[in-house]
Amino acid sequence: MAPKETLTITDNRTGKTYEIPITHGAIRALDLRQIKVSEDDFGLMTYDPAFMNTAYCQSRITFIDGEKGILWYRGYPIEQLAEKSTYLETAYLLLHGELPTRSQYEEFVYIITHHTMVHENIRKFMDGFRYDAHPMGMLLGTVGALSTFYPEAKNIFDPKIREIQIHRLIAKIPTIAAFAYRHGIGMPYSYPDNDLSYTGNFLNMMFKMTELKYRPNPVLERALDVLFILHADHEQNCSTNAMRTVGSSHVDPYSAVAAAIAALYGPLHGGANEEVLKMLTQIGSKNRVPEFIKLVKAGESRLMGFGHRVYKSYDPRAKIIKKIADEVFEVTGRNPLLDIALELERIALEDDYFVTRKLYPNVDFYSGIIYQAMGFPVDMFPVLFAIARTVGWLAQWEEMLLDKEQKISRPRQIYIGPQKRDYVPIAARS
Numbered sequence: 001m002a003p004k005e006t007l008t009i010t011d012n013r014t015g016k017t018y019e020i021p022i023t024h025g026a027i028r029a030l031d032l033r034q035i036k037v038s039e040d041d042f043g044l045m046t047y048d049p050a051f052m053n054t055a056y057c058q059s060r061i062t063f064i065d066g067e068k069g070i071l072w073y074r075g076y077p078i079e080q081l082a083e084k085s086t087y088l089e090t091a092y093l094l095l096h097g098e099l100p101t102r103s104q105y106e107e108f109v110y111i112i113t114h115h116t117m118v119h120e121n122i123r124k125f126m127d128g129f130r131y132d133a134h135p136m137g138m139l140l141g142t143v144g145a146l147s148t149f150y151p152e153a154k155n156i157f158d159p160k161i162r163e164i165q166i167h168r169l170i171a172k173i174p175t176i177a178a179f180a181y182r183h184g185i186g187m188p189y190s191y192p193d194n195d196l197s198y199t200g201n202f203l204n205m206m207f208k209m210t211e212l213k214y215r216p217n218p219v220l221e222r223a224l225d226v227l228f229i230l231h232a233d234h235e236q237n238c239s240t241n242a243m244r245t246v247g248s249s250h251v252d253p254y255s256a257v258a259a260a261i262a263a264l265y266g267p268l269h270g271g272a273n274e275e276v277l278k279m280l281t282q283i284g285s286k287n288r289v290p291e292f293i294k295l296v297k298a299g300e301s302r303l304m305g306f307g308h309r310v311y312k313s314y315d316p317r318a319k320i321i322k323k324i325a326d327e328v329f330e331v332t333g334r335n336p337l338l339d340i341a342l343e344l345e346r347i348a349l350e351d352d353y354f355v356t357r358k359l360y361p362n363v364d365f366y367s368g369i370i371y372q373a374m375g376f377p378v379d380m381f382p383v384l385f386a387i388a389r390t391v392g393w394l395a396q397w398e399e400m401l402l403d404k405e406q407k408i409s410r411p412r413q414i415y416i417g418p419q420k421r422d423y424v425p426i427a428a429r430s
């Protein structure tokens, strides 16, 4: 007889036993509430700081196997999408669940291309930032401000209204990102060029100077497009959790994306690629790598770009990014920091401290070296991550909205504070 898909729990406080069903390798936390010591007992909860072992949704979008280093978008292996797809085709796949037909793809590209402009007030709004404002802070603030330009976006359960906001965000975030960069270097904004691809146009808005028409280098354009594919989604990471949680209050998608950008900004998440470059620059040369590794093992420094909550093996995206580096350096010249990174990886993958903790290079370890070689300043690296991840956030947000099991996110707590006590007048306080 097949084993029963249940958990039998004996509560030793009462001697009672309970049968809890197991589905998809999990039990429903709510099924534990029946476990009580008395009628007025609230019932058993699970305690799981940082959600180390908690699934808070069922999703059809992205699958990761951390032990095997597997990453699929809607079932398609990331290696195949990186080799054969484009970022906008992958964006369509993440949003709709299927690869587009040729006509669906051409229509999607047309729509995104024709939503890249922003209201001129956005340009004035961005002019108000300090000259040295971090572009991620500018992106965060400006995307939030976008919500005030499209008040109809609050009608999140109207599919047509939801779709146009999704298109606007995918199309406008590169424009705002490029404007943030141009603001920082004191250059006039370079406006979208509809003749160019999504990624080619982003390079145009970033780097166009006095030439009449910007022509992106096809090798760099393709390399950046693949980097966008690799960063497009990653199941329930910190910023997607922020997107789903903030979105669960039924706020408009611009405000929810602003929250996701804020989460991605953190150095433990999307800000790590910027920290990797600072770390490699600080190490300065290959022969100083052993000394840095000592600091990390002493807990005095962190090997940024290494380690992952899910991947306990090599991040499959890091493998692909390493290959892209060679193609980019053919065009830009080799970034000397690559040698330091390769030496760090070589030593770390042999060292017990990293091996026992299953710390491998993650998506951020090599990406920054390529971005720098392409001419992006270090503070733009998390912004590049945000451009690519916007479609992942939106696909996850829409899945959450349409999931009948989801409602406003409001976790419980375990109260360990003081018991009831009376107010003490200030004169009587010691």
Ligand code: SDX
Pocket: 233, 234, 236, 237, 238, 267, 268, 269, 270, 272, 296, 301, 302, 303, 304, 305, 306, 307, 308, 309, 310, 357, 359, 362, 363, 364
């Ligand atoms: C991204 O979730 C996602 O999918 C994220 C992401 C995505 O696509 O959305 O993949 C993108 O954010 C990649 C991660 C980028 N961050 C970094 O590279 C920052 C450096 N890495 C770490 O801070 C850390 O590895 C995390 C934050 C990525 C994961 O942290 P966990 O799972 O909470 O692990 P932990 O901090 O509890 O570490 C476990 C042990 C600890 O040692 P002990 O206390 O047990 O002795 O490993 C050590 C940590 O000190 N450790 C590191 C380390 N990462 C973990 N030690 C040195 N260097 C590191 N990088």
